Amino acid sequence: MFAPKKGDLSPSEKELFEVISAGNVQEASRLLGCKDVRVNCLDEYGMTPLMHAAYKGKADMCRLLLQHGADVNCNQHEHGYTALMFAGLSGKTDITWMMLDAGAETDVTNSVGRTAAQMAAFVGQHDCVTVINNFFSRARLDYYTKAQGLEKEPKLPPKLAGPLHKIIMSTNLNPVRMVLLVKENPLLAEAEALEKCRRVMELISEKCIKQQDMNEVLAMKMHFIGCVLGKCASFLKERQDGLDALVKSLLKGQDADGFPVYQEKFVRECIRKFPYCDATLLQQLVRSIAPVEIGNDPTALSVLTQAITGQVGFMDAEFCTTCGEKGAQKRCSICKTVIYCDQTCQKMHWFTHKKVCKKLQEQREKQEAEAAKLRTQQSKEDSGAVQDAMQQLSVESSADAAETSGPASVPAADN
Ligand SMILES: [Zn+2]
Ligand SMILES: [Zn+2]
Known part of the structure; x- marks a missing residue:
C-alpha cells in the first residue's frame, strides 16, 4: 500500500x-x-x-x-x-x-x-x-508478561495483567477502593501474586523516572499502587482475615471525629518511601503534607490525588466516604454528614462510623441552628441597613437638590 x-x-x-x-x-x-x-x-x-x-x-x-x-x-x-x-x-x-x-x-x-x-x-x-x-497502555504492561533475556519465567504471570491493568487505569487512588478491586479477583487476592505485581509496579515506576521524557506523575502513581498491593500481600500473610482486616484498618476512625488515622499514616508513609528523592513532585507533596497535623485537612490522599489526577475541577462531585468513588449519593440518614455509593459501602463503614454518627448529628444540628440564627440576625441587620441606606439616600438627594437648585454655592477653585 x-x-x-x-x-x-x-x-x-x-x-x-x-x-x-x-x-x-x-x-x-x-x-x-x-x-x-x-x-x-x-x-x-x-x-x-x-x-x-x-x-x-x-x-x-x-x-x-x-x-x-x-x-x-x-x-x-x-x-x-x-x-x-x-x-x-x-x-x-x-x-x-x-x-x-x-x-x-x-x-x-x-x-x-x-x-x-x-x-x-x-x-x-x-x-x-x-x-x-x-x-498506561495494556501493551506496556504486557511487556512484563513475557520472559526477557535470561529469565525462565516472566515477571508478571499473563493472567494477572488484566486485573492489574484495571487497577492502574483507575483514577480513584483511595486505598480502600484498591483493596476492594484486589479482593474481587481471586487470581490477584493471593500474597505471591500480589508480590509479583508490586515488583512490576516498582520497575515501571523506575522506568518512568529514568526514561528520556520523565513522567514523575506516573512514577508516583505506580509506586503508590505498588505500596498498596504490598500492604495487601502482608495482610494476607500475617492476618487470618486478610484483606477484610486491611479494609477495616484503613477505615477505622479516631474516637473524637472518625478521622481515619491509619489510612492517613499509610498514605504518608507510601509517599515518603518514594525512592527518587530528587523528583520535583515528591518535594511538592512533602511540602504540602508535612505542615498538616494528622487529623486535619487536607488529607495526604487528597493532596496525592490532586497531584496525580488533577482532580480539582470535581469539587461539586460527591465522593464515597468508604471507597472514594465519585458520584456517591446515599447519605447516612442519621448524621447526614457522610455519603456512600450504596449500602455495601455504608455497611463496610458502619463499625467505625457508629461511634461518631450521633456526635456528628449533634454537631450538624448545632451548626444548622447557629446558621439559622445568624441568618435571621443578618436579615434584621440587612433590613436595618437598607433603611439606613434609604435615609442616607434621601439626605444625599436633598443635598443634591440643594446644590443644583441653589445658586452656585460652591465656587470653582480654579476660577
Ligand atoms: Zn463506595
Ligand atoms: Zn451517620
Missing part, C-alpha cells in the same frame, strides 16, 4: 472533510463506505480526517473513523502534529482518552520538539495533560 499524497483527494474525500467539519456523522459513515474514500487520506496540510475530527472535538466522529481503521499515529502533518496532539489542543478528555486507547504514541514530538502532553499544557488544557500522563 502506498502512502496517500498530501492534497490528492477524490471528490468524495473532499466531501468527507466537509461533513467532518459540519459534524454530520451519518453522512461521514455513508462516505466511508464509498470505494473512492480512504480513511487515512491527507488534505493539503497533511491532516487526516481523524486529525480534523479530533481538533474539532467531535467524539462520535473520531469513534467512527477509528472503527473504519483510521491510523491514530499517522504523522504526515506539515508541522508534525499527531491526532493525539489535536485531541489535547481541543481540550476534550474523552477524545484524548480515545486516541490513547487506540494506541497513540505519547512521546512523539512535533516540529518544535513538543509532545502531545506539552502541547496541551502550553494551551492550558490541563485535564488533557492529566489524561495523557496517567495513561
Whole structure:
C-alpha cells in the first residue's frame, strides 16, 4: 500500500472533510463506505480526517473513523502534529482518552520538539495533560508478561495483567477502593501474586523516572499502587482475615471525629518511601503534607490525588466516604454528614462510623441552628441597613437638590 499524497483527494474525500467539519456523522459513515474514500487520506496540510475530527472535538466522529481503521499515529502533518496532539489542543478528555486507547504514541514530538502532553499544557488544557500522563497502555504492561533475556519465567504471570491493568487505569487512588478491586479477583487476592505485581509496579515506576521524557506523575502513581498491593500481600500473610482486616484498618476512625488515622499514616508513609528523592513532585507533596497535623485537612490522599489526577475541577462531585468513588449519593440518614455509593459501602463503614454518627448529628444540628440564627440576625441587620441606606439616600438627594437648585454655592477653585 502506498502512502496517500498530501492534497490528492477524490471528490468524495473532499466531501468527507466537509461533513467532518459540519459534524454530520451519518453522512461521514455513508462516505466511508464509498470505494473512492480512504480513511487515512491527507488534505493539503497533511491532516487526516481523524486529525480534523479530533481538533474539532467531535467524539462520535473520531469513534467512527477509528472503527473504519483510521491510523491514530499517522504523522504526515506539515508541522508534525499527531491526532493525539489535536485531541489535547481541543481540550476534550474523552477524545484524548480515545486516541490513547487506540494506541497513540505519547512521546512523539512535533516540529518544535513538543509532545502531545506539552502541547496541551502550553494551551492550558490541563485535564488533557492529566489524561495523557496517567495513561498506561495494556501493551506496556504486557511487556512484563513475557520472559526477557535470561529469565525462565516472566515477571508478571499473563493472567494477572488484566486485573492489574484495571487497577492502574483507575483514577480513584483511595486505598480502600484498591483493596476492594484486589479482593474481587481471586487470581490477584493471593500474597505471591500480589508480590509479583508490586515488583512490576516498582520497575515501571523506575522506568518512568529514568526514561528520556520523565513522567514523575506516573512514577508516583505506580509506586503508590505498588505500596498498596504490598500492604495487601502482608495482610494476607500475617492476618487470618486478610484483606477484610486491611479494609477495616484503613477505615477505622479516631474516637473524637472518625478521622481515619491509619489510612492517613499509610498514605504518608507510601509517599515518603518514594525512592527518587530528587523528583520535583515528591518535594511538592512533602511540602504540602508535612505542615498538616494528622487529623486535619487536607488529607495526604487528597493532596496525592490532586497531584496525580488533577482532580480539582470535581469539587461539586460527591465522593464515597468508604471507597472514594465519585458520584456517591446515599447519605447516612442519621448524621447526614457522610455519603456512600450504596449500602455495601455504608455497611463496610458502619463499625467505625457508629461511634461518631450521633456526635456528628449533634454537631450538624448545632451548626444548622447557629446558621439559622445568624441568618435571621443578618436579615434584621440587612433590613436595618437598607433603611439606613434609604435615609442616607434621601439626605444625599436633598443635598443634591440643594446644590443644583441653589445658586452656585460652591465656587470653582480654579476660577
Ligand atoms: Zn463506595
Ligand atoms: Zn451517620
